[in-house]
Amino acid sequence: MSSESIEVADIREILKLLPHSYPFVMIDRVKNIHGDEQGIGIKNVTVNEPQFMGHFPDNPVMPGVLLIEGMAQTAGVLCLRQMAEAARAKSLFYFLTIDKAKFRKPAVPGDTIEYHVKKIAHRRNMWWYRAEARVDGNLIAEAEVGAVIAEA
Numbered sequence: 001m002s003s004e005s006i007e008v009a010d011i012r013e014i015l016k017l018l019p020h021s022y023p024f025v026m027i028d029r030v031k032n033i034h035g036d037e038q039g040i041g042i043k044n045v046t047v048n049e050p051q052f053m054g055h056f057p058d059n060p061v062m063p064g065v066l067l068i069e070g071m072a073q074t075a076g077v078l079c080l081r082q083m084a085e086a087a088r089a090k091s092l093f094y095f096l097t098i099d100k101a102k103f104r105k106p107a108v109p110g111d112t113i114e115y116h117v118k119k120i121a122h123r124r125n126m127w128w129y130r131a132e133a134r135v136d137g138n139l140i141a142e143a144e145v146g147a148v149i150a151e152a
Contacts, residue, residue: 007033009077017080018073019092023050026070027115030077036127041074041115045107052109062107067141068098071131074115075145079127083149090152096126097146105140107133113140125149 009017009030018025026043033039045062052060076093083091107113114134121128126148133141 027073036078036082038118039078043070043113045109045111047109060109064103067133071115072145074117075129091149092152094148096148099144101143103141111135
């Protein structure tokens, strides 16, 4: 496919790319991928997720830090899928920065969160993205996240 094509990463590809596993995978799919420039991570929030046992049992709300993690995982998929498989096998993806984070509305079980991420900078092995979490088109959280790819 050319660099102009729009691509999708399903859960199988996400699990191969990211070092995370259940219960810490915060995205189910990434769609509308344009290289490492932008994409939309999808998270289907369900009541049976472990964080809802304690946050909060009678009023389940997705923790804000997990919204930020979903943003970072979406950005990670965009970066890592651009690397050759051999290089990825010798690399780890780490959070570098979280800036300008704002939480506007809660996400609850039954919601489908869309993480809209767009690259704002890339230098050497570091990337920065502007990210927005949306439910039904409504902005619920936003942040700028940065990450670095380092040798394992």
